[in-house]
Amino acid sequence: RYTSYPPANFFTQDPREMNFGELLSSSNRIGPKNLSFYLHVPFCPRRCLFCGCNTEIGRSGAFIREYMDLLPLEFRLLLPYLDRSRPVTQIHFGGGTPNAVSYASLDVMLKAIASEFKLAPNAEVAIECDPALILPPKLEDLRGMGFNRVSFGIQDTNPRVREAVRRSSPRMAPLDLVRNSRDLGFFGINLDLIYGLPLQTPGSFRDTVMDILNADPDRISLFPYAHVPWVKGHQSELEKYPMPDAATRLRMAAESREAFLRRGYVAIGMDHFAKPDDELSRAKAEGALHRNFQGYCVQTRAGQVHALGASGITQLHCGYLQNEKDADRYRARVQAGELPFATGYRMTPEDIAVRAIVNQHLCNGSADVESTLDSVDLASDWKTRYRVESADKLVSFVMDGFVSWDNGKVEIAEEALPLSRLIAAAFDPRHKASAGKPEYSRAL
DSSP states (O other): OOSSSSOGGGOOBOTTTTTHHHHHHHTTTSSOSSEEEEEEEOEESSOOTTOOSOOEESOOHHHHHHHHHHHHHHHHHHGGGSOTTSOEEEEEEEESOGGGSOHHHHHHHHHHHHHHSOEEEEEEEEEEEOGGGOOHHHHHHHHHHTOOEEEEEEEOOOHHHHHHTTOOOOSSOHHHHHHHHHHTTOEEEEEEEEESOTTOOHHHHHHHHHHHHHHOOSEEEEEEOOOOTTTSGGGGGGGGSOOOOHHHHHHHHHHHHHHHHHTTOEEETTTEEEOTTSHHHHHHHTTOEEEETTEEEETTTOOEEEEESTTOEEEETTEEEEEOSSHHHHHHHHHTTOOOEEEEEEOOHHHHHHHHHHHHHHHHSEEEHHHHHHTSOOOHHHHHHHHHHHHHHHHHHHHTTSEEEETTEEEEOGGGGGGHHHHHHTTOTTGGGGTTSOOOOOOO
16 A cells, blocks of 8 residues: 555564664654654454454453553653654554543653653644544543544444444544534544445445535545455454445445545545645645655655554654564563564665655655656666666556656546556556565555
8 A cells, every 4th residue: 555665564674683773863864854653552442343453452451551651661762762852743643542542641642752852833643533432521631632633433324334344333423523623623634434345335335425525524534445354354254244346346436536526625645535725735736745654644744753552663764663563562572671673674775766756656646756766876777677667567557548757757647546556556666576475455
């Protein structure tokens, strides 16, 4: 899905052998100056059967409290590597279900960051929420702690679909969620949808889309369900239900996209939509969109990401570091006073150039290939080979009129933007090397 380049299945290097301390310290000198913090809360009260996230189900309250107490400790272990004069422009709590844990522990973590770093005036402090656990007083508590952006995982408003995938019903209708959040001063209010789930039909999903449009959120995320039971075994339980085939999934995606555009939303990349006055829409118009594991964001706000918590991925200009995925191993290493990195990847100059080109395609629908290649110290023979191989893989898209490549600049036609992930793959030399790597999901 190119939430990173290279994708996470290439993060196989030993963090010690790649000198993770030097990599962390170099982020103070190389790449964006501003900082983003991602905090992973992997716990959920129950498992939704469509889930592909790193989650922990059935943990005791004592274990969850202990885990949340470890996040500030991991943060303190990280501090010696960071320049504390760097501004924090983004804090994001993801999961799992961050709003399922004690709000006091969320507050402690926010205060720990604020005590060591200066938050930029326009800092985004975001949290992903399960609407089954939200009522107005809880929203007020989150806003009072300093959260200013919120995302709700609606997924589908049809009770039969929710029951099949074991998604609990929201405590508030989407319209009330958005209105209450807006009244409290949240911005960038997002509602998530998933198409391709069991029992969904084009007709039922049209009703869901209308429910979301009537709620009038600032942003909408429209994700395809990735059925990967060989990775997430619990998903095999869904196979007892009828599931939309590929053609039906395409129809649902296309009809939903058209409905959002008719209502005035702006298409952000492949699968996000935002109101015209939302900062994402303005950033798209200015060519200033950025994309990381937390989704689309404004380039000036998206600093280098330091992730805390089990399975969190630190995204730096020069490389990636991923924490232990298992919460028990994560706990043991942090308690021992270690940063819990399990795998990583150090970027090469070629990787840096390709990452920039892939991100330009996914964020802007265009890429200045020549100027990007010229901005990085690359061997001339590699650049020549890269141009030729990319052009060969792009031929079918050019012949279909989906892509133009003139004077070193690639433009994706408006109607082909949903294919941007596949078009970006033409510029990925590693794409053909994915055979044999763990497979997570494919673009449809």
